[in-house]
Amino acid sequence: MFFHVQKLINEIIPDEPDPAAANALQEGLGGQFGEMRTMMQYLFQSFNFRGKAKPYLDLIQGIGVEEISHVELIATTINHLLDGSPRYQAKGGYFDTSTQSMPGKDGSTPLRIALNQGNIHHFLVGAQSAMPVDAVGNPWSGSYVYNSGNLTLDLIYNLMLEATGRLQKCRLYEMTDNKTARSTISYLIVRDHAHENAYAKALETLGVNWGKVLPIPNFDATRFPEVKKLMVDGSEMAKIFHGASPSRSGELVTTPKPPDGVPFVPEPERPEEFSPGLTPEIMQLVEQAARMQ
Secondary structure (H helix, E strand, O other): OOOOOOOEEOOOOOOOHHHHHHHHHHHHHHOOOOOHHHHHHHHHHHHOOOOOOHHHHHHHHHHHHHHHHHHHHHHHHHHHHHHHHHHHEEEEEEEOOOOOOOHHHEEEEEEHHOOOOOOOOOHHHHOOOOOOOOOOHHHHHOHHHOOOOOOHHHHHHHHHHHHHHHHHHHHHHOOOOOOHHHHHHHHHHHHHHHHHHHHHHHHOOOOOOOOOOOOOOOOOOHHHHHHHHHOOOOOOOHOOOOOOOOOOOOOEEOOOOOOOOOEEOOOEEEEHHHHHOHHHHHHHHHHHHHOOO
């Protein structure tokens, strides 16, 4: 069973909207090496796990469950980067929409930014929100998921997936200085590194000697200021996930409790997107129900 706590696993730092950065982050969400891939790959490997090697099952399943929260985090970050961006023109500049009480009033074009920024589907198909696609709009595919049933081979693929994800997120970090984007990118760089070490350590117990191969990319990510601040489950995985880090970055440990998380706040209404599109009467009922909770 999975239990959902309505908190985000890491804080998203507020900054101005940036639809181009949002579209770049789509690769980290729905791309071939993105968070949807890691989540689905590890969960299917755990659902289909055979044999009695439970420490390895706990490791794969534990990381897979964490990846669910990463999908939530990166999708929410994309939403923050998109929300309100039709009013956004440049740093410090917004349209004045105070006179527009209704979408498209007097023939206005509040969504014209969609024609030349990021991914038009963020505005045309979604309501300034994340989508299960990559940065060029290709839909996420279940064919990305690798689950051979061979434990060693699956762990090798998982390590490759984490290393490629970390490589791409390091590149994403260098594409934008938006604080909202970087707060999530930096967190995921750190967690991808941890997962890379976890799978590498598991493979060491199966006879692999990494030498100086890891981490991938092989550089000290603490040169990124946001990463430096972040630079770690209780189950049988501790039997394999302990000792010296395969990437020569200290000791590996497990912790008995999940992170505290940070409050989750739903995105505001977007009348220009007709989202959520509720009548005033229904909206009143929704607000009354929320107050009761």
